[in-house]
Amino acid sequence: MKLNRRRFLKYAAASSAVATAGALFPGVSFGNWQNLTNNSGIISWQKAPCRFCGTGCGVLVGVSDGRAVAVKGDPNCSVNKGLCCMKGYHSVQMLYGKDRITTAKVRKNGEMVEVPIKEALDLVAEKLQETKDKHGKDSVAIYGSGQWTIPDGYVASKLFKGCLGTNNVEANARLCMASAVTGFMTSFGIDEPMGCYEDMDHANVFITWGNNMAEMHPVLFSRMLANRKRRTNVTVIDFATRSTRTSQAADKSILFRPQTDLAVANAICYEIIKNDWVNWNFVNEHVSFHKGKTNIGYGTEDHFAFKDKAESINFEEYKLFLEDYTPEKVEKISGVSARDIKYMAALYGDPSLKVTSFWCMGMNQHTRGTWINNLVYNIHLLVGKISTPGNSPFSLTGQPSACGTVREVGTLTHKLPHGVVMKEHHREMAAEIWDVPVSNIDPKPTYHTVEMFRALDRGDIKFIWIQVTNPMVTMPNLRRYRDGALKDGRFVVVSDVYPTPTTDVADVILPAALWVEQEGMFGNSERRTQHFAEIVKPPGEAMSDTWQIIEVAKRLGFEKQFPWTQDDYIGKIWEEYRKFHAGPKHEMASYKVLKERSGVQWPFVNGKETRWRFNPKYDPACTNGKEFDFYGKKDNRAWIWARPYEPAAESPDSEYNFWLNTGRVIEHWHTGSMTRRIPVLHNAVPSSYVELNPEDAAELGVVNGEMVKIISRRGEVTMPAQIKGRGVPPRGMVFVPFFDESYLINEVTLDAFCPISKQADYKKCAVRLEKA
Amino acid sequence: MPIFSYLAMPKSGAKEVLCADLAALSNCEVIPSDNQEVVVLVTDTPDETTEDKLQKSLNNLQSLQSLSLAFGYDDQEKQ
Numbered sequence: 089m090k091l092n093r094r095r096f097l098k099y100a101a102a103s104s105a106v107a108t109a110g111a112l113f114p115g116v117s118f119g120n121w122q123n124l125t126n127n128s129g130i131i132s133w134q135k136a137p138c139r140f141c142g143t144g145c146g147v148l149v150g151v152s153d154g155r156a157v158a159v160k161g162d163p164n165c166s167v168n169k170g171l172c173c174m175k176g177y178h179s180v181q182m183l184y185g186k187d188r189i190t191t192a193k194v195r196k197n198g199e200m201v202e203v204p205i206k207e208a209l210d211l212v213a214e215k216l217q218e219t220k221d222k223h224g225k226d227s228v229a230i231y232g233s234g235q236w237t238i239p240d241g242y243v244a245s246k247l248f249k250g251c252l253g254t255n256n257v258e259a260n261a262r263l264c265m266a267s268a269v270t271g272f273m274t275s276f277g278i279d280e281p282m283g284c285y286e287d288m289d290h291a292n293v294f295i296t297w298g299n300n301m302a303e304m305h306p307v308l309f310s311r312m313l314a315n316r317k318r319r320t321n322v323t324v325i326d327f328a329t330r331s332t333r334t335s336q337a338a339d340k341s342i343l344f345r346p347q348t349d350l351a352v353a354n355a356i357c358y359e360i361i362k363n364d365w366v367n368w369n370f371v372n373e374h375v376s377f378h379k380g381k382t383n384i385g386y387g388t389e390d391h392f393a394f395k396d397k398a399e400s401i402n403f404e405e406y407k408l409f410l411e412d413y414t415p416e417k418v419e420k421i422s423g424v425s426a427r428d429i430k431y432m433a434a435l436y437g438d439p440s441l442k443v444t445s446f447w448c449m450g451m452n453q454h455t456r457g458t459w460i461n462n463l464v465y466n467i468h469l470l471v472g473k474i475s476t477p478g479n480s481p482f483s484l485t486g487q488p489s490a491c492g493t494v495r496e497v498g499t500l501t502h503k504l505p506h507g508v509v510m511k512e513h514h515r516e517m518a519a520e521i522w523d524v525p526v527s528n529i530d531p532k533p534t535y536h537t538v539e540m541f542r543a544l545d546r547g548d549i550k551f552i553w554i555q556v557t558n559p560m561v562t563m564p565n566l567r568r569y570r571d572g573a574l575k576d577g578r579f580v581v582v583s584d585v586y587p588t589p590t591t592d593v594a595d596v597i598l599p600a601a602l603w604v605e606q607e608g609m610f611g612n613s614e615r616r617t618q619h620f621a622e623i624v625k626p627p628g629e630a631m632s633d634t635w636q637i638i639e640v641a642k643r644l645g646f647e648k649q650f651p652w653t654q655d656d657y658i659g660k661i662w663e664e665y666r667k668f669h670a671g672p673k674h675e676m677a678s679y680k681v682l683k684e685r686s687g688v689q690w691p692f693v694n695g696k697e698t699r700w701r702f703n704p705k706y707d708p709a710c711t712n713g714k715e716f717d718f719y720g721k722k723d724n725r726a727w728i729w730a731r732p733y734e735p736a737a738e739s740p741d742s743e744y745n746f747w748l749n750t751g752r753v754i755e756h757w758h759t760g761s762m763t764r765r766i767p768v769l770h771n772a773v774p775s776s777y778v779e780l781n782p783e784d785a786a787e788l789g790v791v792n793g794e795m796v797k798i799i800s801r802r803g804e805v806t807m808p809a810q811i812k813g814r815g816v817p818p819r820g821m822v823f824v825p826f827f828d829e830s831y832l833i834n835e836v837t838l839d840a841f842c843p844i845s846k847q848a849d850y851k852k853c854a855v856r857l858e859k860a
Numbered sequence: 861m862p863i864f865s866y867l868a869m870p871k872s873g874a875k876e877v878l879c880a881d882l883a884a885l886s887n888c889e890v891i892p893s894d895n896q897e898v899v900v901l902v903t904d905t906p907d908e909t910t911e912d913k914l915q916k917s918l919n920n921l922q923s924l925q926s927l928s929l930a931f932g933y934d935d936q937e938k939q
Contacts, residue, residue, distance in 0.1 A: 098863055101864065101930070101933070108867055
């Protein structure tokens, strides 16, 4: 006690002096405490990316006595320039929740029993091998997340695809940004945004498409608002299905009916063409026109299969297609006035304005997610507002390494670190780098995420290893998948940091290192790779997810492919992985450079980061000698797609008369397994709720805090009402945050998905309400 | 067992030397600013004799322009 008290006094002494310095020297910074030789260290500071969303804020983690005790924004990180949001500032507290999992557990006679981690890893390897031998290679699977570090995802892919020979590798990012990927691939032939956050410092108009940035990407949102304050010619338009804090801060809020963003985007294109706002030089030189299949289904049935087929069309055919989307016709479908549609079209069409569009889950968690991504690109391509500072269609990501680990490493069933399993030369490249026979890598993808959990339910998959995610809260139509995981003959391994509904269904729980308890890298929304060191030791027997996989791989006899030691494995893995991306289109920084800097954007060529792709002023991969080079497609053009409006998989009717929309709140991260252990965040929003329109609430006879039963064709949940809270849905819609495992709203949602991306739609299903 | 914190101002251009001089002294912890010519010094001495010796050492530092007290605490005074 004496020592702790004294240390506290010394910390107070230092804080007083730092505060005094702040009064005397405005702007004074003590950010580099850790660099001082002989600093006996009241607090030492080391850089890391924030653990939470996909923004990729740089933080400095303060450590005292081997414990992370403080966080501040990293002034050297261009993403956030020293600023954090409330989750970032309190993030280190997530390391020290009272119920942290520190030992392995194994189910014995129905009870979870603590065992040494070595014994648990032996059992995982034994069960994996036994299942594969008995039921075939595709009976085993691994399911990770966009919170996997890059090395986590890389070794998972190498073990399962390269060594075990199954493509049963998926990640929760399938449910988070797969439509963004297929949007990029179909429009540009190459994944990830062409722009960067610097676009915010140049754009005159920001349009948020179904994207509550104020709560989901607050640091970026504040940068946008700071630009509006600093510059006189900046306008923010919020285009959404419910009023949020983003709507409140915007210059104009425009509400549309769920799913009709497809029609509105087409109407904007119609107006651009009608008013001759098309940038013909750009279109003639850099764009080609295409159409795909229509009436493509919703994937609600098992074994659903769909393959799109692109057909070339000409501009006149595209123009004819848009005749169905006059602003007046679309007003009737969408509820957006023709005047507002024309207003948005005029902003995109005005050649004197630079326009950036932002979106995230609203467009991606959509049964036509690929299409709506295509359609927003169409708008930017028609007016040539792309790949230049301030002109950016920008898909934000939700998780810290959805881009870095899932999209770039390729931890999806069809993907490899470079390319796809279907292409022979991509398999050959992987086999050579992985030192495995090329025949090991199966050319046929297996299960995307929803189908993977259906396969577990059916019994086609019998062994699943789940790392860094909580699917027993997040899977849509949840009850089916939880019941499936609990069936006889299934073996579920869960690596996690706290008990969750997913550890509840586990046969083995492996204690995982969390965030800065391990070395690793994340990749953020703007192609930025961010390294972090092991800053504090993991508790008990917890170990990194990467090392857990390596331990199992070694037990399965793959020492040759996993030869590393715990002293140097992250650096070695990184240098092996970045071979996949060699070349000007995706060159990654070396391990040494990543360690030194607060993030590096790829392509990183000759020591230079690439801010805007497809533009030869910035992008070294451009070789065609023109103003732009859309080198992802074989025709060297960006593709405009004729994609129609099609209704949602399930819409309100006379029996289920409300839309259900789900999402997040600023205080909590995903399922709350970390943020609900941070007292200040938990106390701010201690439980979930259902947002109701005040008039609907009055009709139902409920007031704030009264319980409401939400019923769908799949399940029901009863939870407190929130009326006139931070968000207000329009009449006929309710909104529920999904962070609270006490209210499993995904027992109510529908497992329909975009047939192209296979990303589920968490924003639209039909429910009815009862006063409980 | 006093604990003090100070703002230490180096002589012109001598911040790095001052940091090294202070870090070399026992019972001192040093936090330099990374953008201004100022250093935070925290001292923690076990008794009055050691504190007196430290004060003399600080007074003799050639790299030090001035010391401004920001925080002080002494167990003995409390008793």
